[in-house]
Amino acid sequence: MNAVKPRREIYAETTRRALLETGRLYFLERGYAAVSAEELVRAAGLTRGALYHHFDGKQGLFEAVFEEVQNEGLHRVGRAMAALPGSPEGQVVAGMEAYLDVCAEPAYREIVLLQGPVALGRERWLELHHTMRGVLLHGVTTLIDGGHLREQPAETAAAALYGALTELSLTITEAPDPATARAGATAVLRGFLASLA
Amino acid sequence: MNAVKPRREIYAETTRRALLETGRLYFLERGYAAVSAEELVRAAGLTRGALYHHFDGKQGLFEAVFEEVQNEGLHRVGRAMAALPGSPEGQVVAGMEAYLDVCAEPAYREIVLLQGPVALGRERWLELHHTMRGVLLHGVTTLIDGGHLREQPAETAAAALYGALTELSLTITEAPDPATARAGATAVLRGFLASLA
């Protein structure tokens, strides 16, 4: 038989997960600033001691929740792109559309897009969000290198696309009719991408 | 002679301005969260009583500073657009380029774009920032109505443009060579706008 995991480790992992899930729930429903650390840990049946033991305070817990939520979105975008091997343009379009769907999820929208910059400060937020932006930058770079887009600084093109993408995702969920708003958004994005060729 | 302004009113206006300018300075240099209300008013030679009398606490003062800074940018964009009467397309392009310059100013960049959402929360920030976004929306609407852009929901197009614009402005100031970055950004933006026609 393989080594048994010591009980203490199991217990610790359990409380860690309890903190993560309670944090995710409370941050999502009430907002980072509105929920105090004390309230949060009591909801998990713990004390602030546990919070400071496993994470670096309330912000540390938020960062952990942030990374979890963002990674879920990252995987979803990755799967959408991986479904079209051999077509770099199709991959980027599919990735952008998948990203719109990811942004439509309440968890991603609230935790990563809206509360992230507020809770972490823009600087730290950029650090943690770098992985997601990197996907788009990588895609654009590939398109330029492959000759599908004209020669241009990839950072600039990716930044503009990212800005349009994010702003569009927010307006979609705020729109009275999200479905048609999403359709309009993808049309705008495809046109934008084409204008870079 | 016309009525003389009572002395008390003059005094009050003076302290109000002292608070505004100290706030603008401190928020810009140190950041909203990092500067306490107490520290701020002491730097202005006052106490928190004065702050709460004239504004609604630290956040109220920030909102006032925010509106001042944003209005300066608004006027600058307005002047740039007014310089090209009769050419709606030229006006929008000129407005976008002027906006890039406005975003390059440290005060606007820090107070409105970076600290604004953090200090006010996105919801309140959107309310106060609505005037600036409205300029772009109005421009896009005019272009669509005038047939310069194809029939499409103006909100969607304006949102995408705004997102690209803002994101580009941030990357420009962070770029090693802002001048060429700005040139690249305007090229991307012109192409984007053309893709909406």
Place this chain on the structure above:
DNA sequence: GCATCTGACATACACCATGTATGTGATATC
């Protein structure tokens, strides 16, 4: 020109929230 009132602040206090230092009991180790 004196009394009164009002506006512009200052002072004092109560209340959270956070971070940290320390305590404690269960569990792993030897």
Place this chain on the structure above:
DNA sequence: GATATCACATACATGGTGTATGTCAGATGC
């Protein structure tokens, strides 16, 4: 079985905010 260590809980110090109240100069009424 004694000891060390890990996973928390408890207690306290600190700092920041909002509010209630006090105070004094300056406007107002007679």
